[in-house]
Every structure is written in C-alpha cells, then in structure tokens.
Amino acid sequence: MTATVGRHAQAAARANDVWKVYGTGEAQVAALRGVSAEFERGRFTAIMGPSGSGKSTLMHCLAGLDSVSRGTVQIGDTTVTGLGDSGLTKLRRDKVGFIFQQFNLLPTLTAQENILLPMSIAGRKPDPAWYDTVIDTVGLRDRLGHRPSQLSGGQQQRVACARALVARPEVIFADEPTGNLDSRSGAEVLNFLRNSVREHGQTIVMVTHDPTAAAYADRVVFLADGQIVSELIEPTADTVLDTMKKLDTPVEVAG
Amino acid sequence: MLRATLKSLLARKVRLLLSGLAVVLGVMFVSGAFVLTDTLGRSFDAVFADAYEGIDVNVAGKPKVALGEMQGEQVAATVPAATVQRVREVAGVAEATGVVNTDGAQLIGGNGKVVTSFGPPQLGANWRGESDLVKLREGREPRADDEIVVNAALAQAGKVKVGDRVGVLTPLTPKQTFTLVGIFGYSGDRDSIGGVNEIAFTTPVAQRLLLGERDVFTNVTVRAAPGVGDATLRDDVARTLGDGFEVKTGAQLSADASASLKEGLSFFNKILLGFAAVALLVGTFLILNTFSIIVAQRTRELALMRAIGASGRQIIGSVVLEAVAIGLIASVLGLGAGIGIGALLAYVFGNLAGGLTLAGIGVPASAVIGSFAVGLLITVVAALLPALRAARIPPIAAMQDVANPDRPLTRVTVTGGVITGIGAVLLFLGLSGNAGDNALPVILGGVLFAFIGVALLTPLISRPVVSLLGAVFAWSVPGKLGRLNSGRNPRRTAITAAALMVGIALVTGVTVILDSAKGSIGALAQDTIKAELVISGASTGPRPASFDPAVLTKVAALPGVQMADGEYGDMGMVDGKVTWLAASSDVTALQRIFGAKTTAGDISRLGPDQMLFSSDSARSRNISVGSTVTVQASRGEPRTYTVSGIYESSELTSPVQLPPQAVKDFAIPKPNQGFIQLAPGTRVADVQPQVEALLADSPEVSVADRDAFIEQQTGSLDSLLTMIQILLALAIVIAVLGIVNTLALSVLERTRELGLLRAIGLRRAQTMRMITVEAVVISVFGALLGIVVGVGLGAAVVRALKDDGITDLILPWGQMGLFLLLAAVIGVVAAVLPAVRAARINVLGAIAHD
Incomplete structure (x- = not known):
C-alpha cells in the first residue's frame, strides 16, 4: 500500500520503493521492503509500528543517516540517495533537524549555546526575530544560561526542540521524543511540536510507539514487517490504538 | 564550533593534563638543554674575554700534531726566546712578553693528595709580574728556583699557606718540592677565573719543568702601541716571523677558545636532546591513546555534531584543535620547567667547575622555538589518527548504541610487520657498516622504526x-x-x-x-x-694520570719481581696520519705481558731506530717488515724508523709500538700504567705494600692486583x-x-x-x-x-x-x-x-x- 494523501501539497520528504537489507546470504534481513511514502510540507506525521517493524530504519533512511539498498529518498527537491559525505553534511545543515529520545545535548554547553550549535557549526547567524520566537515558544528564556544537568528532562527536550527549530529546516525528524519523559513533560513537548507545525508551518516526522503521542499528529503511517500497512488522518489516541490492535493480528497486505 | 571544542576541552582538563604531562617532561628536556648550554656558553665567553683582555696580539708555535677536538689535547710547538726579541722589534709593538703556560701542573695539597679540578685547566706558568688582571694578595713573587706562587682558589683547595713546602707534578716531571712564597688573585677580587687553577714558577724553572727546554716559551703576548690596530699589528708580526707561527689577535684567541669549548657543550646538548626524544616518543604513545579513548567515549557527542551538520573536516579540526591547545599549554609549562632545570644544572655545573661565575640565565630563541615546535608537533601528530577515526563516526551513532565492532587487526598487523621489517633492514645496514658515515642516523632510524613496528604488532601479540x-x-x-x-x-x-x-x-x-x-x-x-700487579690511576683532567719512571727500576729490583714494565702513550703522526703511539719501557712486555703473537719479523727486540706495527694497521697502510716510516710525536723533531716486526692485532695492543727511547718526545714522557710480573711462588700480598711505598711521591696512581685493575x-x-x-x-x-x-x-x-x-x-x-x-x-x-x-x-x-x-x-x-x-x-x-x-x-x- 502506498500512502498518497496530500498529493496537492509539495512533499517535504519522499520515499520511493525504499528497500533496506542488512547482511548477506543466509543472514540477510530486510528491514524495509519497498516502502513508498510522502510527507507533506507543513504537516505533523507520525510513523508507528511494533518493535522491529522498521519505523526507525525508515526515518534514518529518510534523514540520510543510513543508506538505502534500493529505491530513492528525496528531501525537498534534493535527492538524498547517492549523496556523498559533503552533500549529506550540507543536507543536514540546510534541510534537516533532529530531535532525539536521549535529548543529546552537549553537557558542557549552556542551553543557549546548545540551541545555537547547528548555526555556529554551519558558520551562520540566526535570524534574531525567529530566534526570539523560538525561545518564547519553548518558554526557556530564563533558563538559557543553564547547563543540561541543571535542567529537567522536559526542559532538556525543549532545548533540543529549539535547537532543531532555530535553523528552520525543511523537515524535522523526531525519534521517540517523549520516550524518556513523564507524561506531563511529554504532553508539553508534543503540544509544542504541534504548535510549531500549526503556527509556523514547520514539517515534522516523528517515530513513536505511544498512541497518545501519535494522536498529536495530523496523520499516522503504520509500518509492519518493513512495509506500510495502514494510515490514519486526524487520529485520536483511540483510533490509533484500534489500528495497532488490528496490526497485531497478521493481515495479508497488497503491495 | 570553536567554543564547543574549547568547552569540552575544559570539561576534561584533568585527564588531558595527565597526558599533557608527558609532553611537558619531553619539552622540559629540550628547553633545559638549550638554556643550559646557552648559559654556560655565555659564561665561558665572559671568562675567555676576560682572560685574554690584556692581549692585543698573540704569537704561538704551530702544533706538530694537529688534533681534532675529540682526539685529545694538542701540544703547541715552543717559541724560542730569540723570537720574542724579533716580535719586540716590530713597529707598533709596545710590549712583548714571553709566556710559559701549559695545562697539567698539579699541586699536591696539605693532605698529600693531588688537588683536582674536574675539567678546567690546571695551568703551570712563568711568573710575569703583576698586571691589570693578576694581583698578589699575600707574600711576594717567586725569585729562587724552588719558589712558586699559586692563585687563591688553589691555595684554598689544597689547604696550603705562604711559607709551606709543597709538592708539584707536571706532565714532564715527577714530584718536585717548592716553597710557596705568594698567593695571587684576579681583578674583581676573584680567586679563580672560571675554575682554572694556576701555579707560577720563575721563568727558567717554568721552561725546564713545563716545556723541557731552555730559553723557549709557549707563546708571546703583545701589547700594541697607542693608535695601532690589533689586526694591523697581527699582520705585521706574522709577516716579520714568516711561517711556522700562529699569530692571532686577543679577540680571535678568545673566540677560538670559547668555540672549542662550545663544541664540547654541544655534545652535552645532543645527549640531553636524545633523552628528550625518548621521552617524547613515549609521550606520543600516551597522547595517541588518550585521544583514542576520548574519541571513543565521545562517540555519541561527535555523532550528534555530525547529525546537526558538522562536516568530517570540522570534526577532525575540533580534535586537532584540542591537541593544539594541549600542546601549547604543555609547551609553555615544559619551557618554564626547562628554564628552571637548565638554570639549576648550570648552577651545579658552575660549582663543580670550581666556581664558574655564571652569566645571567638566558632563554635563547632556540629554546623557545624548539619547545613549541616539538610540543605542538608531537601532540598534533599523536592526535591525528584518533581525529581521523572521529571523523568516520556515522551520525546515526547519535541515535543508537552502535556497538563498537572489533575491527580486524589484519591491517594494523601488516603495517606493523612492514615497519618492523624496514627497521630491521635499517639496523642491519647501519650495524653492518654499509651505511658509511650515516651509520648513526641509520641505526637510530632503525630503532625508531622497530619500536613503532613492534607497537603496531602488539595488539596481535x-x-x-x-x-x-x-x-x-x-x-x-x-x-x-x-x-x-x-x-x-x-x-x-x-x-x-x-x-x-x-x-x-x-x-x-x-x-x-x-x-x-x-x-x-x-x-x-x-x-x-700476564701481570699480577698493575699500577694505574684515574685521570683528573684532560691528561691521563702518570707516575715517575724511576719507580719502575726500583720495583724491578724488589725481591720476587720478575719484570716491571711501564706503558707510555701519545697522539702522534705516522707518515702524516694521526695515530696512537705506544711504547713500553721493557720491549719484551708486548709478548710476555700482553701475549702478542708474531705475524712477521721479530717482535721480541727493538733497536732505537726500529718500530713494530700491528697486523691491522700494517695491512691498512700497506707496510711490511723493512719499510721505513716517519713518526712525529707531540714534541721534538720527526724521526724515521725501520719496521722490524709485525704483531697480531688484539684488543690490548696498540696500532704501533715505538722503542723506549722515543718517549722523551711524548706529550707526557712518563708511564701511564705499570705492569708487574712476579716470580712463580711469590705472594702478591708481599709485594703490593712495597710497591705502594715506592709510589708515595706519585699520588696520581695506585697499585692493584689484576682483578681489581x-x-x-x-x-x-x-x-x-x-x-x-x-x-x-x-x-x-x-x-x-x-x-x-x-x-x-x-x-x-x-x-x-x-x-x-x-x-x-x-x-x-x-x-x-x-x-x-x-x-x-x-x-x-x-x-x-x-x-x-x-x-x-x-x-x-x-x-x-x-x-x-x-x-x-x-x-x-x-x-x-x-x-x-x-x-x-x-x-x-x-x-x-x-x-x-x-x-x-x-x-x-x-x-x-x-
């Protein structure tokens, strides 16, 4: 099945018949089997699926962190497949932002320095107005001088969100962003992500296994056994949970 | 990026300092070596400039045997008294003084032991009156043949005072006794110049004892008349005297003396730098390891950097930047520590050398440049490999625990094998003598390669x-x-x-x-x-210890002594080539004591015009029994000898053997070692005390049995x-x-x-x-x-x-x-x-x- 919703809007990221195969010979494992998907600009998409369904692999391939065995990946008008190291570096600087489950802040830098790190790595100055907007949105203005160790988990993740947003990338990939947070902090972060999509037109692709988290998205794509098996538009926690339950009973899916 | 690097550096300062310490120690050796040699060099410059201040032009004889710095002490030919008169008559000369001045005059102190100097010359001279430089402090000048004066430092070291009867040894003569009639010091209230000790005799005694000839001098010092330039006067004097003399200005003399001393210092410098190299090599391993571990620990952080847009080059840059920062800090600390060590060593050295007045501690540009170059280079080179490895960390490592796969050791082992092989080849070339003049660098290179190669093979082993x-x-x-x-x-x-x-x-x-x-x-x-007892002594200066040859005759007459042989030596020239000349007081000693075997001719006897060659030197010079060769010893005229025998070379034999008559022209016409063979059945313990007693007036040497020797x-x-x-x-x-x-x-x-x-x-x-x-x-x-x-x-x-x-x-x-x-x-x-x-x-x- 191919996710085809929103053909009218230009896709921020697109996968065309992506295969990802690990190992060779007997030990060969296919993590992705011919996945095709589009992720429209200005929308919040969640990728769900049981453990080992290939959801993280799909995200890594989309973000250019991992190579694909077959098929192509595009971000905006750039074809990611086949890019060399410098091309990938440029892609990460210009078009892609990341939010990680483990926050991944540099412990030695203050919150502000962490937020500005991608800009300073690329040797750019942030747009001051946008920077102010981001800081106010994440609500960290009084915490900018603190080190990560002086911040709570939720605050750290909001710093990481600000870091991803400040460069205004084409698309932000979030890998289980609430996986390490309590439910209240998690809700804060998810609200914040949804707002950045609604108010600022940011594109976000989030991998999660939490139906509540997925319910914050505009659309949910379900993966099982390396293939897209279902999708939901305007999901709620209940509809997501239902779909997940259905996935647990193996369904023959037409490719 | 720069800030992120520096902040992460600060966060890990302790462990980086630990590895930086290795660089600090290496750099300390480098800068210490340069500071020490610079300080000593300038101190000696001052000493020589001072010592030669009163000399405008100096005339000396050309040495009969020209030697390099490492070959031994050169003995200059003497200048006849008539030459002093000729110099005096040259226009522009205000004053010309004949000077007797040689190294190797030793005072026997109040306790009967020779006063040693550990390096600086022990001069014997003729008393030339007081001058701007030299002032009598006590007593009076020497007037009679048995009167001497000494400098204040020597009087103190030997614990002697005016009026004492004191013993003096010179290279040419055994112990003689004099009355100390005066003690002198130098301008500026100094007891010694740079640790040098000086004994001054009347001029005829100095000539006889120190030069072994009448009416000759070692050199002539000239004062120029007002308005006459030193260089002009030098040229005029040289023209008047013709060939056979070395005429130099005082400034030249001082420069030459300090240049030859600095050559010795530079040897010292090289040794210290060698140890610095070892310390730095070990330090390189240490830094390489620290950086490797740090990079491994920071995998996630570095991957994050890559994920948010850092290029591989930026990662390399950040690791290398850390290395540069550590290198800089370590270099600064090492430089500081080196200046301290250099100053300390210079102080110790100055004291050992008998109170050398140190010029201020200087930090030469070479110390600073050397420290920073070495410190930075080593750290950066060591960090390069880990940096490259860091750049290869995939950004995906930020999201998952990438198991560090056990990389196969094949590549590193093959590289190690190849490098060890190169090291072995270099060592073979260097040691087999195929590398010619480059043997030392080739061997050192071989050792270095061997170390690196083995280090690379180590993981496998x-x-x-x-x-x-x-x-x-x-x-x-x-x-x-x-x-x-x-x-x-x-x-x-x-x-x-x-x-x-x-x-x-x-x-x-x-x-x-x-x-x-x-x-x-x-x-x-x-x-x-084949000798039961041996007379020998440790040298206390540039000249080897020696003793009175008369002792040998007395020893030979002792009951139970079968043979007493004295061994003489000198650096001379054989057919124009610098060669170690040896002579035995008893020509049969070569066979009877040193077990030499005959290769050709007769080596059991030696006439006054005959000499022997070792088989090796005979072969290299293409000499056979019956050849005639010309030999020039340190002093005297060249002599022609006929080769009467050739003996098999061994470790104990010298290249050539001269008859005992030749030793009068040796720099030291006294034996350096004595070998005593006892009659069968004689107890060593019976003879040894008697020989000891006979050596009472030769305090430089002692007698020991063969094992002790x-x-x-x-x-x-x-x-x-x-x-x-x-x-x-x-x-x-x-x-x-x-x-x-x-x-x-x-x-x-x-x-x-x-x-x-x-x-x-x-x-x-x-x-x-x-x-x-x-x-x-x-x-x-x-x-x-x-x-x-x-x-x-x-x-x-x-x-x-x-x-x-x-x-x-x-x-x-x-x-x-x-x-x-x-x-x-x-x-x-x-x-x-x-x-x-x-x-x-x-x-x-x-x-x-x-």
Missing part, C-alpha cells in the same frame, strides 16, 4: 600473551574479570604497554651491550694480561650504565602515567558495568583487585615486550661489534627479572587511583546513569 599472563590471576573472580578486561581492547592495551616497552627496551638494550662489552674485555684481559678499567662502563638508566627511568615514569591514564579512562567508560558488578555483590576490595590485576597484566606485558625487543636490539649491536672485540653476548638475567618485578610494582602503583575511583562508584547512580 597481546591476545595470547595477555591471556597467558592473566592466567596467573585467574584463580579468583576479580582476577579473572581483570584478566578479561585487559584483553578486551587489544589496541588500547597494546599502546599502553608499548609506551612502557620503549623505556624498558632501551634500558635492556644498553645493559646488554655494556654488560657484553664489560664481560668480553674483562675475560680477554683476564686471559691475556680489570674492575677499575671496566668500572667506567658501570657508571655510564647507571647514568643512562637514570635518564631512561624518566621514559618509564611517563609510561606509568600512561597506564594510570588508560585505567582511569577505562574505569570511567565502564562506570555502568562496575555499578552492575557492585550491585550483584562484588565487594569494594574485589573491585580494586580487579582493576589492579588489569594494570599489572598490562605493565608486565609491556616490560616483557621491552625485554624481548631490548635483548634483540642489544644482541644485534653486540653481534655487529664482534670484530671490535665484543665477543661474548651477556644477558643481564638478574636485571631482566628485576624489570619484570618492577613492572608488577608499577602496575600496582598505577592502579591505586583508578581502583579507588572504581571502588567509590555509587551503585545506584551507575546503573541509572545514561
């Missing part, structure tokens, strides 16, 4: 050896865990052990070479020298060995730092695992034991490698020196065992801090730790 070594400790659970941990990261274990290997290998290699040399020479002497002769090798071992100990200390560093970082890396072990019941003491076992296994492995490599290097050198008389390969088993024991102790010591740290890990915190 480490697996079986470490597991074998660890088996010793495997009886307890902590021991077993420690053993497994040390085999866990073969590269890391290997580099840490390799750092220790370098120091131990060098010490072992040097010990093997020196022990073999000592053993071979000792065995040879034991087998061939051989021990004395090879004893200098022992002190050389001790000195080298002390300096190389530094390299071992740096390696210990390396082990501490590796363990500390490993403990940090395994916080979680250690927490888990503690949670399931490992006690604190067991944790500490586990870390200690790991350290001991690594250090014993390093020492084992070092011993094997060291024995290999030493054996190669010994083999190459087979033709030079080092025939026996002697392995210092005891010392090698000691090194292994020492390595175990080093391991225990190095483990203390990391073990305490591991034991203190908070169990809960470690497990909850992310």
Whole structure:
C-alpha cells in the first residue's frame, strides 16, 4: 500500500520503493521492503509500528543517516540517495533537524549555546526575530544560561526542540521524543511540536510507539514487517490504538 | 564550533593534563638543554674575554700534531726566546712578553693528595709580574728556583699557606718540592677565573719543568702601541716571523677558545636532546591513546555534531584543535620547567667547575622555538589518527548504541610487520657498516622504526600473551574479570604497554651491550694480561694520570719481581696520519705481558731506530717488515724508523709500538700504567705494600692486583650504565602515567558495568583487585615486550661489534627479572587511583546513569 494523501501539497520528504537489507546470504534481513511514502510540507506525521517493524530504519533512511539498498529518498527537491559525505553534511545543515529520545545535548554547553550549535557549526547567524520566537515558544528564556544537568528532562527536550527549530529546516525528524519523559513533560513537548507545525508551518516526522503521542499528529503511517500497512488522518489516541490492535493480528497486505 | 571544542576541552582538563604531562617532561628536556648550554656558553665567553683582555696580539708555535677536538689535547710547538726579541722589534709593538703556560701542573695539597679540578685547566706558568688582571694578595713573587706562587682558589683547595713546602707534578716531571712564597688573585677580587687553577714558577724553572727546554716559551703576548690596530699589528708580526707561527689577535684567541669549548657543550646538548626524544616518543604513545579513548567515549557527542551538520573536516579540526591547545599549554609549562632545570644544572655545573661565575640565565630563541615546535608537533601528530577515526563516526551513532565492532587487526598487523621489517633492514645496514658515515642516523632510524613496528604488532601479540599472563590471576573472580578486561581492547592495551616497552627496551638494550662489552674485555684481559700487579690511576683532567719512571727500576729490583714494565702513550703522526703511539719501557712486555703473537719479523727486540706495527694497521697502510716510516710525536723533531716486526692485532695492543727511547718526545714522557710480573711462588700480598711505598711521591696512581685493575678499567662502563638508566627511568615514569591514564579512562567508560558488578555483590576490595590485576597484566606485558625487543636490539649491536672485540653476548638475567618485578610494582602503583575511583562508584547512580 502506498500512502498518497496530500498529493496537492509539495512533499517535504519522499520515499520511493525504499528497500533496506542488512547482511548477506543466509543472514540477510530486510528491514524495509519497498516502502513508498510522502510527507507533506507543513504537516505533523507520525510513523508507528511494533518493535522491529522498521519505523526507525525508515526515518534514518529518510534523514540520510543510513543508506538505502534500493529505491530513492528525496528531501525537498534534493535527492538524498547517492549523496556523498559533503552533500549529506550540507543536507543536514540546510534541510534537516533532529530531535532525539536521549535529548543529546552537549553537557558542557549552556542551553543557549546548545540551541545555537547547528548555526555556529554551519558558520551562520540566526535570524534574531525567529530566534526570539523560538525561545518564547519553548518558554526557556530564563533558563538559557543553564547547563543540561541543571535542567529537567522536559526542559532538556525543549532545548533540543529549539535547537532543531532555530535553523528552520525543511523537515524535522523526531525519534521517540517523549520516550524518556513523564507524561506531563511529554504532553508539553508534543503540544509544542504541534504548535510549531500549526503556527509556523514547520514539517515534522516523528517515530513513536505511544498512541497518545501519535494522536498529536495530523496523520499516522503504520509500518509492519518493513512495509506500510495502514494510515490514519486526524487520529485520536483511540483510533490509533484500534489500528495497532488490528496490526497485531497478521493481515495479508497488497503491495 | 570553536567554543564547543574549547568547552569540552575544559570539561576534561584533568585527564588531558595527565597526558599533557608527558609532553611537558619531553619539552622540559629540550628547553633545559638549550638554556643550559646557552648559559654556560655565555659564561665561558665572559671568562675567555676576560682572560685574554690584556692581549692585543698573540704569537704561538704551530702544533706538530694537529688534533681534532675529540682526539685529545694538542701540544703547541715552543717559541724560542730569540723570537720574542724579533716580535719586540716590530713597529707598533709596545710590549712583548714571553709566556710559559701549559695545562697539567698539579699541586699536591696539605693532605698529600693531588688537588683536582674536574675539567678546567690546571695551568703551570712563568711568573710575569703583576698586571691589570693578576694581583698578589699575600707574600711576594717567586725569585729562587724552588719558589712558586699559586692563585687563591688553589691555595684554598689544597689547604696550603705562604711559607709551606709543597709538592708539584707536571706532565714532564715527577714530584718536585717548592716553597710557596705568594698567593695571587684576579681583578674583581676573584680567586679563580672560571675554575682554572694556576701555579707560577720563575721563568727558567717554568721552561725546564713545563716545556723541557731552555730559553723557549709557549707563546708571546703583545701589547700594541697607542693608535695601532690589533689586526694591523697581527699582520705585521706574522709577516716579520714568516711561517711556522700562529699569530692571532686577543679577540680571535678568545673566540677560538670559547668555540672549542662550545663544541664540547654541544655534545652535552645532543645527549640531553636524545633523552628528550625518548621521552617524547613515549609521550606520543600516551597522547595517541588518550585521544583514542576520548574519541571513543565521545562517540555519541561527535555523532550528534555530525547529525546537526558538522562536516568530517570540522570534526577532525575540533580534535586537532584540542591537541593544539594541549600542546601549547604543555609547551609553555615544559619551557618554564626547562628554564628552571637548565638554570639549576648550570648552577651545579658552575660549582663543580670550581666556581664558574655564571652569566645571567638566558632563554635563547632556540629554546623557545624548539619547545613549541616539538610540543605542538608531537601532540598534533599523536592526535591525528584518533581525529581521523572521529571523523568516520556515522551520525546515526547519535541515535543508537552502535556497538563498537572489533575491527580486524589484519591491517594494523601488516603495517606493523612492514615497519618492523624496514627497521630491521635499517639496523642491519647501519650495524653492518654499509651505511658509511650515516651509520648513526641509520641505526637510530632503525630503532625508531622497530619500536613503532613492534607497537603496531602488539595488539596481535597481546591476545595470547595477555591471556597467558592473566592466567596467573585467574584463580579468583576479580582476577579473572581483570584478566578479561585487559584483553578486551587489544589496541588500547597494546599502546599502553608499548609506551612502557620503549623505556624498558632501551634500558635492556644498553645493559646488554655494556654488560657484553664489560664481560668480553674483562675475560680477554683476564686471559691475556700476564701481570699480577698493575699500577694505574684515574685521570683528573684532560691528561691521563702518570707516575715517575724511576719507580719502575726500583720495583724491578724488589725481591720476587720478575719484570716491571711501564706503558707510555701519545697522539702522534705516522707518515702524516694521526695515530696512537705506544711504547713500553721493557720491549719484551708486548709478548710476555700482553701475549702478542708474531705475524712477521721479530717482535721480541727493538733497536732505537726500529718500530713494530700491528697486523691491522700494517695491512691498512700497506707496510711490511723493512719499510721505513716517519713518526712525529707531540714534541721534538720527526724521526724515521725501520719496521722490524709485525704483531697480531688484539684488543690490548696498540696500532704501533715505538722503542723506549722515543718517549722523551711524548706529550707526557712518563708511564701511564705499570705492569708487574712476579716470580712463580711469590705472594702478591708481599709485594703490593712495597710497591705502594715506592709510589708515595706519585699520588696520581695506585697499585692493584689484576682483578681489581680489570674492575677499575671496566668500572667506567658501570657508571655510564647507571647514568643512562637514570635518564631512561624518566621514559618509564611517563609510561606509568600512561597506564594510570588508560585505567582511569577505562574505569570511567565502564562506570555502568562496575555499578552492575557492585550491585550483584562484588565487594569494594574485589573491585580494586580487579582493576589492579588489569594494570599489572598490562605493565608486565609491556616490560616483557621491552625485554624481548631490548635483548634483540642489544644482541644485534653486540653481534655487529664482534670484530671490535665484543665477543661474548651477556644477558643481564638478574636485571631482566628485576624489570619484570618492577613492572608488577608499577602496575600496582598505577592502579591505586583508578581502583579507588572504581571502588567509590555509587551503585545506584551507575546503573541509572545514561
């Protein structure tokens, strides 16, 4: 099945018949089997699926962190497949932002320095107005001088969100962003992500296994056994949970 | 990016400082060497400028045998009194003074012992009256033949005062007794100039005792008339005198003297720099390892950088930048420490040299440039490999725990094999003499390549050896865990052990070479020298110790003495080539005492116009029995000899043997060593005290039995060995730092695992034991490698020196065992801090730790 919703809007990221195969010979494992998907600009998409369904692999391939065995990946008008190291570096600087489950802040830098790190790595100055907007949105203005160790988990993740947003990338990939947070902090972060999509037109692709988290998205794509098996538009926690339950009973899916 | 790098550097300052310490020590040697030689050099400049201040032009005879700096003391030809008169008549000369001035006049102090100087000359001179430089402090000038004056420092050192009867030795004469009639000092209230001691006689006595001729001088000093330039006057004097004289201005003289001294200092400099190189080589291993571990620990952080847009080049840049920062800090600290060490050594040296007035401590540009160049270069080069590895970390490592796959060791092993091979080839070329003049650099290059090659092979070797070594400790659970941990990261274990290997290998290699040399020479002497008693002494200055030849006649007359031979030597020229000349008072000694065998002609007798050649030097000069050769000794006129015999070369024979009549022209016409053969059945203990009594007036030498003599002769090798071992100990200390560093970082890396072990019941003491076992296994492995490599290097050198008389390969088993024991102790010591740290890990915190 191919996710085809929103053909009218230009896709921020697109996968065309992506295969990802690990190992060779007997030990060969296919993590992705011919996945095709589009992720429209200005929308919040969640990728769900049981453990080992290939959801993280799909995200890594989309973000250019991992190579694909077959098929192509595009971000905006750039074809990611086949890019060399410098091309990938440029892609990460210009078009892609990341939010990680483990926050991944540099412990030695203050919150502000962490937020500005991608800009300073690329040797750019942030747009001051946008920077102010981001800081106010994440609500960290009084915490900018603190080190990560002086911040709570939720605050750290909001710093990481600000870091991803400040460069205004084409698309932000979030890998289980609430996986390490309590439910209240998690809700804060998810609200914040949804707002950045609604108010600022940011594109976000989030991998999660939490139906509540997925319910914050505009659309949910379900993966099982390396293939897209279902999708939901305007999901709620209940509809997501239902779909997940259905996935647990193996369904023959037409490719 | 810059800020992120510097901040992460600050966060890890302690462990980086630890590895930086290795660079600090290396740089300290470099800058210390330059500061020391610069300070001493300028101090000596001042001394010479001062000593030659009153001289506008100096006239000296050309030496009959021109020698290089390392070949020995050059003896200048004398200047006849008539020449002084001729100089005086040259227009523009205000004053010309004939000077007698030679090194080697020794005062016998109040306690009957020779006053030694440890380096600076001990001058004998003619008293030329007071001058701007020289002032009598007490007493009066010498007037009679048995009167002398000495400088104040010498009077103090010898504890003699005006009116005392004192003994004096000169190179040409045995002990003579004089009355001390005066004590003089130098301008500026100095007791000595640069530690030099001086004994002044009346002019005729000085000529007879010091030059062995009447009416001759060593040199003529000239004062120019007002308005006459030094250089002009020099040229005028040289023109008047013609060939055969060396005419120089006072400034030239001072420059020459200080240049030749600085050549000696530069040798010293090179030795210190050599040790700096060793320290830095070990430091390189240490820094390489620290950076590798830090990069491994920061994998996630570096991957994050890559994920948010850093390029590979930026990652390399950030690691190299850290290295530059550490290199800079280490260079500054090392430079500072080096200035301190250099100043301290200069002070010690100045005191040893009898109160050399030190010029201010200077920091030459070479010290600063050398320190920073070496410090920065070493750190950056060492960090380069880890930096490249850091750049290869995939960004995806930020999201998942990328298991660090055990990379295969094939590549590193092949590279190591190739580099070891290159090292072996270089060593072979250098040692086999195929490299010609470049032998030393080729050998050093070979050693360096061998070290690096073996270090690269170490990971492969480490697996079986470490597991074998660890088996010793495997009886307890902590021991077993420690053993497994040390085999866990073969590269890391290997580099840490390799750092220790370098120091131990060098010490072992040097010990093997020196022990073999000592053993071979000792065995040879034991087998061939047929003398029960030997008279000899340690030299206290540039000239060897010598004694009164009259003693030999008296010894020969003692009951039970079969033969008493005196050995003489001089650096002279044979057919224009500088050669060591030897002569025996008893020509039969060559066969009867040194066991020489005849190759051609007759070597049992020697007429006054005949001489003998060794087979080697006869072959190289194409000489056979019946050839005639011209010999020029240090003094006197050249003489022609007929070759009457050729003897087989051995370690104990000299290239040529002259008849006893030739020794009067030697720089020191007194024997340096005496060999006494006793009649069968005579007890050594009966004769030795009688010979001792006869030597009462020759305080420079003493008599010993053969074993004691051989021990004395090879004893200098022992002190050389001790000195080298002390300096190389530094390299071992740096390696210990390396082990501490590796363990500390490993403990940090395994916080979680250690927490888990503690949670399931490992006690604190067991944790500490586990870390200690790991350290001991690594250090014993390093020492084992070092011993094997060291024995290999030493054996190669010994083999190459087979033709030079080092025939026996002697392995210092005891010392090698000691090194292994020492390595175990080093391991225990190095483990203390990391073990305490591991034991203190908070169990809960470690497990909850992310």
